[in-house]
Amino acid sequence: MAMTTKRCAVYLRVSTDRQQVQNQVAEVQQLAAARGYQPVVYEEVESAAKVRPVLDQMLADVRAGRLQAVAVWALDRLHRSMTGAINTVLELDRLGVPVLSVREGWLDTSGPVRPLLVAILWVGGRAGADPAHRAHQGGLGACPARGEAAGAPEGIAVEGRGGRRAGSGRRLSA
16 A cells, blocks of 8 residues: 655745744744654745735645645744634634644644634734734833833732732732
């Protein structure tokens, strides 16, 4: 009996033309190979566009049976929107095609809570891409260099694991 080679799409995408996929490609190819797949690279070059011809071609190849798995560096690389990522993962599940992710190892599992987990982890993955989040993190990191303390603004007293803003009655998480 002849052995059939299982092929895995290695889908690579970056957000801007100043970025390169080199920091993703090695880990994603290693993941595919470790699972017994022959990696087939699909590299999206203009990912800010709403139309993604490389993603569309990859999905067409999956639907035609030419690929048996899809591997990504992270779920937020598969799609820019949570709805798009969830719909793609669910379609691939219906086709019997596993989605492998370097950052989200749980994606290899199946079960009734998978759509919820996909949504939660996609949102978590996008937090680092949010400009306001990056600016906040950068500001916190720069505080010591300016001789300032990082953390809660003046007027917030810490009580136990949470805190109260003076006069607001709102509970803040620590």
